[in-house]
Amino acid sequence: GAGVSQSPRYKVAKRGQDVALRCDPISGHVSLFWYQQALGQGPEFLTYFQNEAQLDKSGLPSDRFFAERPEGSVSTLKIQRTQQEDSAVYLCASSSYGAGTGGNTIYFGEGSWLTVV
């Protein structure tokens, strides 16, 4: 597609429920990132994929968070047993080059707004 597409745009989950957030990156983009943005804060890095390989998952806040990109294109961020502190916007981003090319542009999707009640 023309841009990074995320779904669902809005999700309300009951505490303890599992959720799955989907990201369709720009076609052909090698790198894919997930970020978490709490209300009034800047985006915080969660994890990074280069093709299907998850090269950095240092930002995942707990083992309840899991991300995959099995075929190197679409990615899913899964949150198990959601807690109220998981309420945030989850941003997906992609770029056309791999690690080591810091100047290339990273394109963001509009985000998935998760509210845990």
Place this chain on the structure above:
Amino acid sequence: GNSVTQMEGPVTLSEEAFLTINCTYTATGYPSLFWYVQYPGEGLQLLLKATKADDKGSNKGFEATYRKETTSFHLEKGSVQVSDSAVYFCALRGTGSASKIIFGSGTRLSIRP
């Protein structure tokens, strides 16, 4: 580790005023620097970028110069418009394996007609 510190908001200006939003960074090596903008209800958009020292990024009347000696990347615009009201994020991206973008906390800008 790498980090970004930007001017806290909110910032409120009158239309046609001069804008400066300060941003400083800490990083090893030679990161690339970015300003992203988030309009109400929309996703993050790249506003401008600079990839090496003394580069000037510019777009939509906004400018920022990569100053390695002061580790700064301040955002400026000579005459703001109501449509510039948004949240602005300064960010950096390292080289090598450190390819993630690190964001500042954001500065909310409101322009009065």
